[in-house]
Amino acid sequence: MASPITPSTGLGSGLDIGSIVTALVNADKSAAQTQITNSQATNTLKLSGVGSLKSALTTFQTALTNLNSSTTPQFAGFSATSGTPSTLTATTDNTAVAGSYNITVNALATGSQVASASFAGGASSAIPSGTLTISQNGTNYNVTIPANATLQSTRDAINSTLSSNGISANIVTDSSGSSRLVFGSTTTGLGSDLSVSGIAGLEVDGTQVMPVPPTATSSGTITALAQNASLTISGLTVSSKSNTVTGAVSGLTLNLLSAGAPGVGATSQVTVGTNTTGLQSSIQTFVNAYNSLMTTIGNLSTPTTDSNGNVVPAAFTGDSLPRALISSIRGVLTTPGPGSQLAVLSQLGVGTDPVSGNLNFNATTFNRAMTTDGLSGQVQTLFTGTTANSGSDGVLSRMTAAISSYVQTGGLLDQRTDSLNTQASSLTSQQAALDLHVTNITATLTAKYNAMDLLVGQLKATSTSITSFFSSLDAQKSAS
Structure with missing residues (x-):
């Protein structure tokens, strides 16, 4: 905070009152200001560190999710x-x-597509109100058709009601301007034909194929039944x-x-x-993601030295949180998986560097392992787990579980952030209180020294008056 004291020299005393008050105020606030400043710097460093760690863990979590994808398997043997x-x-x-x-x-395999009889009025043709029932594979799906409905609004009601069931409808208009409501289904296979009932003009027997060319009153399956x-x-x-x-x-x-x-x-x-090449690529991706996370944790935990040789603490220097996190993650690497022939990553050439703690991947060991009959199929089991356990016993799922308590909403890192934000708010309040104290003590000391200066000025004036009086007497005495 800038000093509120205005440098000034006392008129009565000749003293630099501003410098004196500044020195006294600085001496009073120095210890408290140093403590607040250092605490704020440490708090800011830790907040930044928590943010960086959460970002790194989220990136690692995303990599694990992608590697564990069921739709695009990355560890197919x-x-x-x-x-x-x-x-x-x-x-x-x-x-x-x-x-x-x-x-x-x-x-x-084909799905069902059926068409209603034609409506000469096109998409705006009036449709009676009621319940339209669309049947498929023995299941009835009901759609409520309100009063004053048209062919177009009926289509819209079907689509909004049954889209999640894979059933849709649209309007096809021929060259004469007549329109039919055409129903379709994403369900394929024999017996999946659609039938429609309940509303006059929209009834369709899905077991009947519409004749070619169709008449105005004909309805039924278009081209062929589902197969x-x-x-x-x-x-x-x-x-x-x-x-x-x-x-x-x-x-x-x-x-x-x-x-x-x-x-x-x-x-x-x-x-x-x-799938030797694909497996090797996926394992290397896992190793790279793991090492990237460990490097970030190491950088956030290891002090550095500045150009003057002074030790600069890191965000998590002396903090137990990253050590607990690393322990949880490494525990997954050393716990045997569900496979029989293949149970640990070291069998695939994945080991831990004794100095850095990062993983290394020996391609020679991996390729030698892939020559063992049946082992390539167990790589997927090791990483993605068994179906019986929904994959929860695989390395990827267990690794995800190990970090979830840190990155989840309201988790350990969120709790740490909340605590640091509370501390930051407290430090801001402490700074405001110290600033007010400095303002008050500055005003008090300035007032006291100004009063002293006034008194000294008055005493000087009195001294000058007395001296002048006696000098005058001496002069009169000498003249006589």
């Missing part, structure tokens, strides 16, 4: 390659077995309600995309092999 990706693609899980499969897609996907795998016939075929080949999921010409089909060769 095997990889599947389709010879004709336009016909089908394939993915594997940790139960796959290396091999080659000749697959012919004869037909794709299953049909394919052969190494000569064996397979039928599936979905174009995503799981379980036909152990550990292999087929995503059917094209059936080719009718009666001929589309063929693709699918090859399953050990």
Whole structure:
């Protein structure tokens, strides 16, 4: 805080009152100001450190989530390659077995699409009120149609009510201006045909195919009934309600995309092999994410030395929080996983540097491990866990659990931030109180020294008057 004292020299005493008061005030506030200033600097450093640590943990948590993704598996022990990706693609899980499969897609699974009779008034045609019932696979879905409804508002009511069930509706208008309500479903496979009842003019028998060309009153399924996907795998016939075929080949999921010409089909060769390159890349990503976090924690905990050789403390110097965090994370690395042949990361060439504490990855050890039959399939189990335990026994899930208490809302880092913010507020109050004290004591001392200066001035004036009086007497005496 800047001194409120204005430098001045006493007129009566000739003393530099401003300097005297400044020195006295500074001496009075020095210890308290130093304590507040140092505490504020330390508090700011710790707040910044908590923010940096939380950011680093959030980044690490995101990396773990991405590596543990079920939709884009990063630790698949095997990889599947389709010879004709336009016909089908394939993915594997940790139960796959290396091999080659000749697959012919004869037909794709289709969903139901049905159309109502036509309405000459187009989208604005009046629709009776009531309950529209759309049936599929033995389940009825009801949509309330209010009074004064039109074909367009009916479509909108269906979509807002049934979109979560995969059922939708739209209006198709022909060249004559007549419109039909067309219903569709994302559900595929034999028996998934839609039927519509309850509102006159919108009733559709989903088991009947609409004639070509349709009449104004005809309704029904457009083109064909819903059907299953049909394919052969190494000569064996397979039928599936979905174009995503799981379980036909152990550990292999087929995503059917094209059936080719009718009666001929589309063929693709699918090859399953050990996913050595992909696994190595994913493990290296894990190691890099771990090391990045450990480096941040180390930087936030280790004091440094300035250019003068003075030790500069870090945000968490002497703090137990980062030590507890590191202990929790490293505990996951040393705890055996659920696998039988593969239980610890060191079997894959992942070790800990004894000096830095970071992880290192030995590609030679990893590649040697991948030559062991069945071990590549257990890499996924080690990292992503077993299905029976919902993956909670995998390294990634256990690592996420180890840091969750720190990064979650209201967690340990949020609690530490709240405490530091409270301390910062207290220090601000202490500074305001000290500033007020300085202002008051400055005013008091200035008033006292000014009073002293006035008194000295008066005494000087009196002294001068007396001296002048006696000098005058001496002069008179000498003259006589």
